[in-house]
Amino acid sequence: MPKGSIKSIITYLNGIEGIPPNQFGRFDAFLIGAIGIPQSGFVDLGVENPTRLEFYKRLSTAKAATKEITLIPGETLHFFLQDVARVYGLDAQKLQESYEKYFHLPEGVIVPETYKLPMGLDEDSLMKTLAQISYKWHEDTATKLLGVYDRDKWFYYVSIASIVQKEAANIEEMPIVAAVVFNRLKIGMPLQMDGSLNYGIYSHQKITPERIRNDTNPCNTYKYKGIPPYPCTSASVQSLKAVLDPADVEYLYFVRNKNGTHTFSKTYQDHKSNF
Known part of the structure; x- marks a missing residue:
């Protein structure tokens, strides 16, 4: 359904392919106005072949047609956008x-979560919606866990968490892997972690x-010391909590x-014996 007046809705209905010309007129406009203005966007009527009155009733009360898309913790933007394009019938390059x-x-900014988004959003609107949701989550979560939201400092932690997310075998291991990261940083040792x-x-x-040897991306923690300048993947709240504690x-x-x-070890000699 389009945004706008009842007149624009009637014009839209009369222009739908397969509907006879001028099928909807002044009386229909009166009925729509009396029942309630339909919401814009794709809506699910929840019934096939309704009567005219039932059609208008459902049109004014129908829920927005939505589909679900999930970003799994540890997954990258590239594959998430491919999934979004497939589910919502959009263009992956335009989404990028x-x-x-x-x-x-x-x-690493979009929060790993299941999103229930309305059909009919274009690439720009969908990304804007995800940005609003994600940045609010980051601000709320940082404030809850740290007492303050400093964006640059917070996403430094998210960058570490993205590595922990890829390296840890389970949630229980995350605080230990995080400790290994900080222990290596403390002595100036390269992280050298495949997950990055x-x-x-x-x-x-x-x-x-x-x-x-050859990858020059900043996420190559074998080639570059320290934490990458941005998250290498998405990171769950569990990995973030592990980094903070x-x-x-x-x-x-x-x-x-x-x-x-x-299997974790303190020395390289013990590490070699664990292979």
Whole structure:
């Protein structure tokens, strides 16, 4: 349904393909005005072949037609936009362009969540909506956990959390992995974590020695010391809490074990024996 007056609604209804010309007239405008102005956008009437009166009643009370889209923690913007384009029938490149218009970082700002968004939004409107939701979440969550929202400082933590998100085998491991990150930073040791290289189009790819040697992206924590200048993936609230309250351990190393979790160690010698 279009935004505007009852007249514009009648004009729109008369222009729908398959409806006889001038099917809706002054009496219909009167009925619509008496029952209530329909909301704009795509609406779900919830019934097929209604009577004329039932059609107008449902038109004025119908819920917006929506679809769900989920951003999984640890997933990247590239694949999320591909999913959004498929679900909502939009253009992925235009979504990317709109993302760059409303978000200040190239990755990691959209909150991992299930979104129920109305059909009919164009690329720009959908990205603007996600920006409003996400930035409010970041501000509210930072204020709750830290007492204040300093955007640059907060997204520094989000950047660390994005690495923890990719590296930890489960939520229980997150504070320990976070501790390893801070322990390495404290002594000036490169993070050298594969998960940081699972950025963008490489989200689901195995990290190879060639990628480690040749990838010049800031998320390559083998090549560059310190924390990447922006999150490499999306990060859950659990990974953020782990970063803000890391475990009190002295570990510097960890390796995946046969159980699918990690074995942690303080020294490189112990680390080698855990392989």
